[in-house]
Amino acid sequence: MINFRRVSCINGTVPLSPSLMSAEELCSMCKFVEDGKERLVVGSLDLNQCLWLPDELTGKRPGVNEDIQTRAYLSNVCVAKELQKKGLGYTLVDKSKKLALEWGITDLYVHVAINNVAGQKLYKKCGFVYEGEEPAWKGRFLGRPRRLLLWLDMSKVLVRSCM
Numbered sequence: 001m002i003n004f005r006r007v008s009c010i011n012g013t014v015p016l017s018p019s020l021m022s023a024e025e026l027c028s029m030c031k032f033v034e035d036g037k038e039r040l041v042v043g044s045l046d047l048n049q050c051l052w053l054p055d056e057l058t059g060k061r062p063g064v065n066e067d068i069q070t071r072a073y074l075s076n077v078c079v080a081k082e083l084q085k086k087g088l089g090y091t092l093v094d095k096s097k098k099l100a101l102e103w104g105i106t107d108l109y110v111h112v113a114i115n116n117v118a119g120q121k122l123y124k125k126c127g128f129v130y131e132g133e134e135p136a137w138k139g140r141f142l143g144r145p146r147r148l149l150l151w152l153d154m155s156k157v158l159v160r161s162c163m
Contacts, residue, residue, distance in 0.1 A: 005049040005069055006103060010095050012043030012079070012088045043079040043088045047072055047096045049103055053111070059151060060131065061107040070106040077110070077119070084118065093126045097157055108152040113145040120148070128152045 016031060016038035030041045049072045052058040059071055074096055079088045100108050110128060112119045128150035139146035 003051040006047075007049070008047045008096075008099055010045050010047065010092055010099070011041050012083075012092055013039040014042050016040045042083050043092050045077040045092050045096055046075045047099055048075055049105065059107060059109040059149065061151060061153075070104055072100050072103070072105045072108050074108065074110040089122045090126065093122065097126070097152070097154070100154060101157065106154050108154055110150050110152075111147045112150060114139075114148055115145050120150075123150050126152070127157065 013032075013034075032039055032041070049069065051071065053073050053075055059073070061071065074093070077089070077092070079092070097108065108128075109131070110123055112123060114133065129152070130148060131151040132149045134147050134149075136146055
């Protein structure tokens with residue numbers, strides 16, 4: 001992709017138990033085999049090292065005279081409804097922060113819908129702060145809720161859990 005240096009998908013999984021195997025609503029794309037055991041993806045996020053994400057607000061850090069390749073965005077963050085508020089979101093964000101540090105990321109961003117209060121609380125607990133928000137017309141034009149842009153100063157991140 002243009003302007004993308006690296007992308008990594010981080011998944012949270014659980015063993016596929018007999019009670020889950022009978023559930024008709026499970027997507028076959030969410031099932032996989034690892035070490036001979038069936039597992040199910042229950043959470044996921046993408047870490048994108050890039051200048052910006054298409055159709056999203058662009059972060060202001062680092063500035064134009066700095067190394068723009070040290071900026072990254074979290075995207076496609078999701079956790080199965082049944083497992084929300086159980087720490088999986090924190091774990092996924094924590095793993096992405098560790099990987100971002102390995103990549104030399106100095107500024108980590110995430111977009112969150114203005115009506116996603118649970119997501120905003122998660123990111124705040126993980127150290128993200130408000131940077132900006134898109135205008136209401138843009139959300140309407142793109143057929144989605146308006147988004148906030150949150151920022152994390154990676155220089156203040158220790159390799160520890162964000163919980």
